[in-house]
Amino acid sequence: MSDHGQADLVTEAFEAQRERLRAVAFRMLGSHADAEDVVQEAWLRLSRQDAAAIHNLGGWLTTVVGRISLDVLRSRQSRPEASYGDRLPGIVVLDEEAEPEEEAVLADSVGLALLVVLQSLKPGERLAFVLHDLFAVPFDEIGRILGKSADAAKMLASRARGKVRATEREPVSGREQRQVVRAFRAAVRDGDFGELLRVLDPEVKLTVDTPGGEVVVLGATEIAGRARLFSGAAAREREVLVGGLPGFMSWRADGTPLSILYFTVTGDRITAITALTDAAHLTAMNLSP
CATH class of the missing domain: 1.20.140.160 (PhyR, sigma-like (SL) domain)
Incomplete structure (x- = not known):
């Protein structure tokens, strides 16, 4: 041949x-x-x-x-x-009017919960x-x-x-996960410390991705005490899916991206939060409000 x-x-x-x-x-x-x-x-x-x-x-x-x-x-x-x-999964900005149960098909067949565990x-x-x-x-x-x-x-x-x-626990539907995240957002907006402690797992982990590297905060009390990190200069927010995980993206008043937060929800509590704040990466994603 x-x-x-x-x-x-x-x-x-x-x-x-x-x-x-x-x-x-x-x-x-x-x-x-x-x-x-x-x-x-x-x-x-x-x-x-x-x-x-x-x-x-x-x-x-x-x-x-x-x-x-x-x-x-x-x-x-x-x-x-x-x-x-640099290795962020795909991001989908959700329709504000719809209850996007169909967005679950965007999740990879490996299972998002398994991917989260594999990373550890x-x-x-x-x-x-x-x-x-x-x-x-x-x-x-x-x-x-x-x-x-x-x-x-x-x-x-x-x-x-x-x-x-x-780490295996009873699975939670996409709708239920988003309801927990919405409760978190409302508690941040209202400054409701008690409600934040209710929706955060006691051993919750927050990872903030910044231009200078990762910053990790552990524990519900510590994270609830820093709730201002999740609001501040945000003028507009939209729900997103990040690799299928529920979250939300924030923009400043001038339309520039401020942050993306996405959550791991187990049962009725948040067990992990990732906050992306690197302006260069957020701008490169070209996600409009």
């Missing part, structure tokens, strides 16, 4: 794997943009290989995507000052759990990616599985 014909076969074989590889990378990284970058890098690495010598192309590509994703996760850990805005896992745990539990990759292959034994990979997956199960 000619070199051109062989290249066409390799391209066709890769394209047949693309969606699966993108799904693996997204579940590893929680970012569609990063997942696309990882899949593209996997293609570049394949193009430099003798594809005829690869007996299991799907397995080879999964291993490559796993290794690249692991490097990205470790890089994030070593650069905690990097802005979360260590890189090795996340890789072992995602590849084995979500994509049925054998532990010996996972071990090779991690540079560990199959038993060590199995232990990492088991540890991750335990953390995931520990």
